[in-house]
Amino acid sequence: MEILMSIVVGILFSAATYLMLSRSLLRIIIGTGLLSHGAHLLILTMGGLKRGTVPLLSEYADSFVDPLPQALILTAIVISFGVTSFFLVLAYRSYQELGTDDMEQLRGNDQQ
Amino acid sequence: MNNFIILPILLPLLTGILLIFFNKQISVQKWISGLASFIGIIITAYLVQLVHTNGIQTLEVGSWKPPFGIVLVADMYSSLLVLTTNLIVFVCLLFAYRSIGIEREKYFFYPGVMFLLTGVTGAFLTGDIFNLFVFFEVMLMASYFLIVHGNTKIQLRESIKYILVNVISSALFVISVAFLYAVTGTLNMADLSVRVAELGQPAIITVIAILFLIVFGLKGAIFPLFFWLPGSYQAPPSVVTAMFGALLTKVGVYSITRVFTLIFIHDPSFTHEIIAWLATLTIIFGVIGAIAYWDISKIIIYNIITAVGVILFGVSMFNTAGIEGSIYYLIHDMMIKGALFLLVGAIIVITGTSHLKQMGGLIKNHPLLGWMFFVAALALGGIPPLSGFIGKLKIVQAGFENGDYVMAMIVLLSSLLVLYSVMKIFMNGFWGEQVLTKDQEKGSTKGLLLPIAILLATSILYGFFIEMVSPYVVQAAETLLDPSIYIEAVLKE
Numbered sequence: 001m002e003i004l005m006s007i008v009v010g011i012l013f014s015a016a017t018y019l020m021l022s023r024s025l026l027r028i029i030i031g032t033g034l035l036s037h038g039a040h041l042l043i044l045t046m047g048g049l050k051r052g053t054v055p056l057l058s059e060y061a062d063s064f065v066d067p068l069p070q071a072l073i074l075t076a077i078v079i080s081f082g083v084t085s086f087f088l089v090l091a092y093r094s095y096q097e098l099g100t101d102d103m104e105q106l107r108g109n110d111q112q
Numbered sequence: 113m114n115n116f117i118i119l120p121i122l123l124p125l126l127t128g129i130l131l132i133f134f135n136k137q138i139s140v141q142k143w144i145s146g147l148a149s150f151i152g153i154i155i156t157a158y159l160v161q162l163v164h165t166n167g168i169q170t171l172e173v174g175s176w177k178p179p180f181g182i183v184l185v186a187d188m189y190s191s192l193l194v195l196t197t198n199l200i201v202f203v204c205l206l207f208a209y210r211s212i213g214i215e216r217e218k219y220f221f222y223p224g225v226m227f228l229l230t231g232v233t234g235a236f237l238t239g240d241i242f243n244l245f246v247f248f249e250v251m252l253m254a255s256y257f258l259i260v261h262g263n264t265k266i267q268l269r270e271s272i273k274y275i276l277v278n279v280i281s282s283a284l285f286v287i288s289v290a291f292l293y294a295v296t297g298t299l300n301m302a303d304l305s306v307r308v309a310e311l312g313q314p315a316i317i318t319v320i321a322i323l324f325l326i327v328f329g330l331k332g333a334i335f336p337l338f339f340w341l342p343g344s345y346q347a348p349p350s351v352v353t354a355m356f357g358a359l360l361t362k363v364g365v366y367s368i369t370r371v372f373t374l375i376f377i378h379d380p381s382f383t384h385e386i387i388a389w390l391a392t393l394t395i396i397f398g399v400i401g402a403i404a405y406w407d408i409s410k411i412i413i414y415n416i417i418t419a420v421g422v423i424l425f426g427v428s429m430f431n432t433a434g435i436e437g438s439i440y441y442l443i444h445d446m447m448i449k450g451a452l453f454l455l456v457g458a459i460i461v462i463t464g465t466s467h468l469k470q471m472g473g474l475i476k477n478h479p480l481l482g483w484m485f486f487v488a489a490l491a492l493g494g495i496p497p498l499s500g501f502i503g504k505l506k507i508v509q510a511g512f513e514n515g516d517y518v519m520a521m522i523v524l525l526s527s528l529l530v531l532y533s534v535m536k537i538f539m540n541g542f543w544g545e546q547v548l549t550k551d552q553e554k555g556s557t558k559g560l561l562l563p564i565a566i567l568l569a570t571s572i573l574y575g576f577f578i579e580m581v582s583p584y585v586v587q588a589a590e591t592l593l594d595p596s597i598y599i600e601a602v603l604k605e
Contacts, residue, residue, distance in 0.1 A: 028276060032276065032280070032283070035279075036283050038283075039286040039287050039290070040286070043293070045290075046290040046291065046294035047294070068293070069290075072242055072290075072293075075246060076245075079246070080279075080282075082253065083249070083253070083256075083275070083282070086253070087279070090256075090271065090272065090275065091272070093263065094269065097268050098265060106269050108266070108269060108270065
């Protein structure tokens with residue numbers, strides 16, 4: 001199971017890298033979303049899968065899943081949600097202001 | 113267990129929230145933010161004294177015993193940095209009152225600064241590596257806001273790149289934490305140090321260490337990860353750049369120092385050697401940039417990169433002189449970079465341009481500004497007895513003690529070139545033909561010189577009364593060099 005998940009994570013990372021290397025701003029943002037999805041899945045996998053039942057059944061439960069990775073993912077999801085929404089608004093605003101979403105044309109130079 | 117150490121984090125957070133409700137009453141905002149950051153200085157000065165007399169202070173948040181819960185740790189190193197951070201934010205606020213403009217003030221500029229302060233302080237004080245990530249994000253979110261705040265074209269264009277780089281580095285951070293957790297099963301930094309020591313740092317841990325170096329290196333702008341910095345730091349108003357240059361990159365440097373003196377310390381011939389070479393290359397590239405440009409903010413921005421290299425070189429030497437030197441230099445650099453960016457801001461206010469070839473003879477009408485710039489430039493170059501000297505001396509000494517003569521010489525020679533790069537501003541901007549007469553000037557420096565003078569005076573006093581500072585720095589260096597002190601304080605039973 002862990003191996004399968006690792007492959008999925010790898011596919012997500014490569015798709016994210018591909019998208020982030022493209023010229024369109026929207027694709028780049030989707031790429032960052034995929035990247036953080038991959039990272040979250042990775043945390044889940046790293047905590048170990050299929051170890052037992054839900055965490056904290058009782059004090060004497062003999063098998064349970066490590067709850068910490070889930071807490072970490074929850075935090076990371078909230079953060080990446082916030083950042084992605086900010087990024088989307090910024091992309092829209094800069095499209096209005098600069099009139100393009102092509103990264104080639106957003107290249108700066110010394111004269112501004 | 114000491115509840116006091118969460119106060120430096122809570123104070124700016126609550127102030128920031130409070131300020132949002134006063135977004136139309138600007139003078140109220142100014143008073144509250146100024147007062148809060150002044151109280152912040154007093155609180156953190158007390159914290160430094162507390163740590164000095166009673167040793168490392170910890171707070172188990174929610175009374176969860178470490179290593180299970182999040183723990184806040186104030187050792188001398190982080191307390192000193194928190195104090196410096198509060199000082200810089202206070203001074204930058206004073207500068208902002210006069211320079212940032214009503215439009216930005218109405219749209220939550222001061223809350224943004226307060227949230228930035230929250231994030232930076234939190235990153236310095238946390239003792240949990242995932243919590244470090246969370247505070248990084250708090251800090252970054254505030255910095256995204258501040259960098260784009262004002263919506264000018266260059267800001268929009270540059271902040272897209274800035275956010276993208278930081279989103280990628282945050283994802284890498286999460287990935288590194290996941291790997292580290294899979295190998296060691298803990299996230300508490302003190303506990304991590306114990307576990308890694310038990311494992312004897314096998315190759316997999318070293319790989320994770322390098323991943324962390326990449327993550328923090330992206331924030332701290334070390335070679336070859338500094339590419340994003342010059343463009344993005346040029347976009348926002350100079351007071352924002354002053355805060356970014358003095359605080360944000362230093363958080364990256366702090367994190368590298370923390371993890372490579374506490375956790376990944378068992379294979380220094382590999383990891384610390386890499387850091388030393390990267391630091392040297394960082395210095396070289398920073399200096400080249402600083403010399404090459406004729407834009408005054410670009411010159412100072414490239415000097416940030418050089419300074420990061422110098423500090424990290426001291427850390428990578430991993431002996432008493434190196435660590436002490438890097439602490440001296442880090443505190444000095446935070447103050448002097450803040451002062452230099454504010455000076456550059458004042459120059460831009462007067463001339464309306466940041467291009468060096470379009471200005472000249474400023475000293476005629478602005479002698480005080482000119483001489484303050486001169487002093488700041490000397491301090492940056494490390495001329496004794498100003499504040500940069502002792503740090504550089506110790507760092508170079510550490511290099512010679514370790515037998516890294518070439519790299520130590522590069523650090524030494526870089527000072528000369530740094531001095532040249534800022535003197536270029538002084539010679540061309542302040543001396544020479546007078547370009548603008550009194551009434552051609554674009555703006556007045558009324559009220560802008562006071563905050564710079566405060567920062568410079570602190571920096572000069574720091575240089576002259578270094579013997580009074582040194583007990584604190586020695587204590588900080590002791591803790592960094594001997595992880596057992598830190599572990600003892602956090603995991604005490």
